[in-house]
Amino acid sequence: MSDFLNAPEAASPAPHSPGAPVRHTRAKGEPRFPDGPKADPAGSHFERRIRSFQPRRSRVTAGQADALQRLWPKWGLDIDGQRVIDLAELFGNDRPVVLEIGFGMGEATAQMAAGDPDTNILAVDVHTPGQGNLLGLAERNGLSNVRVANGDAIILLREMLRPDALDGLRVYFPDPWPKKRHHKRRLIQPEFLTLAATRLRPGAIVHCATDWEPYAEQMLDVLTAHPDFENTRPDGGFSPRPAFRPLTRFEGQGLDKGHVVNDLLFRRVPHRTAEQDR
Ligand SMILES: C[S@@+](CC[C@H](N)C(=O)[O-])C[C@H]1O[C@@H](n2cnc3c(N)ncnc32)[C@H](O)[C@@H]1O
Numbered sequence: 001m002s003d004f005l006n007a008p009e010a011a012s013p014a015p016h017s018p019g020a021p022v023r024h025t026r027a028k029g030e031p032r033f034p035d036g037p038k039a040d041p042a043g044s045h046f047e048r049r050i051r052s053f054q055p056r057r058s059r060v061t062a063g064q065a066d067a068l069q070r071l072w073p074k075w076g077l078d079i080d081g082q083r084v085i086d087l088a089e090l091f092g093n094d095r096p097v098v099l100e101i102g103f104g105m106g107e108a109t110a111q112m113a114a115g116d117p118d119t120n121i122l123a124v125d126v127h128t129p130g131q132g133n134l135l136g137l138a139e140r141n142g143l144s145n146v147r148v149a150n151g152d153a154i155i156l157l158r159e160m161l162r163p164d165a166l167d168g169l170r171v172y173f174p175d176p177w178p179k180k181r182h183h184k185r186r187l188i189q190p191e192f193l194t195l196a197a198t199r200l201r202p203g204a205i206v207h208c209a210t211d212w213e214p215y216a217e218q219m220l221d222v223l224t225a226h227p228d229f230e231n232t233r234p235d236g237g238f239s240p241r242p243a244f245r246p247l248t249r250f251e252g253q254g255l256d257k258g259h260v261v262n263d264l265l266f267r268r269v270p271h272r273t274a275e276q277d278r
Helices: 062-075 087-091 107-115 128-140 153-160 180-185 190-199 213-225 249-256
Strands: 076-078 097-101 120-125 146-150 166-172 200-210 229-231 262-268
Touching: 062 076, 062 128, 062 146, 087 120, 097 153, 107 120, 107 128, 107 146, 120 128, 128 146, 153 190, 190 200, 190 213, 200 213, 213 229, 213 262
Parallel strands: 076 146, 097 120, 097 166, 120 146, 166 200
Antiparallel strands: 200 262, 229 262
16 A cells, blocks of 8 residues: 555644644634534533543644544534434445544554445544544545544444444554553443444454553453454464554554554354344
């Protein structure tokens, strides 16, 4: 895959150039991006739940802000938890849809979308600069098969997607939460898999990758133990990185530190009958 999707916006942008951080002072209550993603689309302060992400103050470059304002109305989706989405309507076709949770800056997402135009990617993250970056990449590279969702993937899965809506799920380098007291924040847990399974068609692939070995072991344990998934590896272990998954930004940082990367590919098994559940 060419490097064009990885091109940085600018090395050292001059003030007011397209790559410069936006330093606009807002009046109280004024939205950060008038036509862009909402700061807290689901009003999440009303829901007490341990989250897998940490809210961060994020500097948005002028290029990202421009993409958020222009492209959000066309390709953005706020996860408000208030409606069920028709994915064929969202993408304008009924091709298979893969959900990617936590796309970060979106370079790998854009590369995968370019490499497989017949698959739609619904990419979700809470990270505003990344949302702007991915929208910009999609526009610059003529990608019509990416939609960017803003908010908590759990609410998207639980409230806004129909049963069997998805043909795949990708979770690349989820926050590892290495401290023991934070393990409960890790995304890949039995309850999460039970929810995801309800939205995945039989045969859909769940693809996870991590450079944090204890988390990789946890992923392997919980996926192997879960009745709705089976390992695509006959030996029951980790998979080699499939050719379609580019190196990601977090992966690069992990590799620089000498971390070992593990991929896991599990298949959603056919639905159990009521008979089998008894
Ligand atoms: C460590 S980064 C990895 C980013 C990218 N996949 C990569 O490999 O470069 C994890 C990302 O997942 C996002 N994230 C974590 N939990 C999430 C959730 N429940 N819903 C949406 N995004 C989430 C975080 O905001 C963060 O951007």
